[in-house]
Amino acid sequence: MKNFHFVMLVFAIVFLSVGVTAFALAFGNEKAVDQGAFDRKEFEKLYAAFDTLNNGYFQEVDQDKLVNGAINGMVDALDDPYSDYMTVDEAKSFHQSISSSFEGIGAEIQEQGGFIVIVTPIKGSPAEKAGLKPNDKVLSVDGKSIQGMSATEAVTLIRGKKGTKVELSIQRPGMEEALSVPIIRDTIPIETVYGEMLEDGIAKVQITSFSENTTKELIETLNELQGQGMKGIVLDLRHNPGGLLERAIEISSLFVPEGKNIFQVEDRNGNRKEVKSKGSKSPNIPLVVVIDKGSASASEILAGAVKESANVTLVGEKSFGKGTVQRAEDFADGSNLKFTTEKWLTPNGNWIHKKGINPDYEVTLPDYASLPVIDPDQELKLSSSSPQVKVAQQMLKAIGFDPGREDGFFDEQTKSAVEKFQAAENLEVDGVLAGSSTVKLMENVREMLNKNDTQIQKASEILKQQLGNK
Structure with a gap:
């Protein structure tokens, strides 16, 4: 096998948003919302309702709450768990999720059918150590029911200062009784790549999410493992909820030949755009990718790209199935609107939303x-x-x-x-x-x-x- 060196690819970096969860999941450009005045006939009913409540309710109303409630109502009407309106405080927590660290339990969540569901716990986090699993339903937080809450509202309750305790009531699929899970919050560092040599020249590299420094971490890890005699790579994407789209493109380009499709994007009118590999000095080295039901979003882009454009074998369980793209827009007051703008498809045009990606070899873990x-x-x-x-x-x-x-x-x-x-x-x-x-x-x-x-x-x-x- 020829020696090689992983070279950092240079890309125009666009700021990308996180998903409707406790940690980075979705992706898209971020820009400021135009604050120009609206004078449209369809808003007359909304204005009338605001004035009626503001002037006639039996108690003085909080105008900001009315406005926030109206925006929440519009977003809820989309019936899309990945679209969300965040107040100033919630948006602040949202932006902290892509920083170098945050304090909480370290679990990716989303709203599904009125319930808050665990997508995946972060590697080494209090949530993982406490035994939280993908598809666990969170029924209550410290005795307070969170059914019907948005993921952003639930995050506000679950997060907290390092060293404090939070108790979650969990309903696990296949178990009749709810579980009470006490968790001590901690600082959750956003270290995303872990590598080790196994045997016979095989290296295992785990990517836990796609954050700002993930590509850099991965290249450093691969170079280190190459120095230890790496001949083949097991790329572990299990429990990876996704993250920044640009990182998924960069990392896919390390393994997908230049010019081949990484994924496609389709807008509301059915127009499609192909996103191709940027090309790299990628090594001619065997690769197998491991996925599970906690592999979502950007990790599914990577899995689909190497499977369909580089003939890489997938092992494990069917992935989560998130095939949409979100964009986050900040309002002038610091609140935030995140909404779905497009769907993404695999290189061959498959939309995996709510379906997931099937592995070539389905393998389950011990009971x-x-x-x-x-x-x-x-x-x-x-x-x-x-x-x-x-x-x-x-x-x-x-x-x-x-x-x-x-x-x-x-x-x-x-x-x-x-x-x-x-x-x-x-x-x-x-x-x-x-x-x-x-x-x-x-x-x-x-x-x-x-x-x-x-x-x-x-x-x-x-x-x-x-x-x-x-």
């Missing part, structure tokens, strides 16, 4: 990968019965300490399994799961999953075959 977090503050002990006990039993079995049952009842055999686990980990042996024992149990499950990551294993196997055929 224990979807287990929720256990609250370390709760004591799980002999004769107790709860959904948390059931989860603990499943975790114990996954790491080789069979509790004898998995129905949520803590019996003598479950206690014995806990005691054996505690002894093996040099913990206090009392047969009670709480505090450090609970934390250690969850850590062991995460470590077990890292060792038995079936999706990465399949991608590596495909790469080995490709390398062997060279």
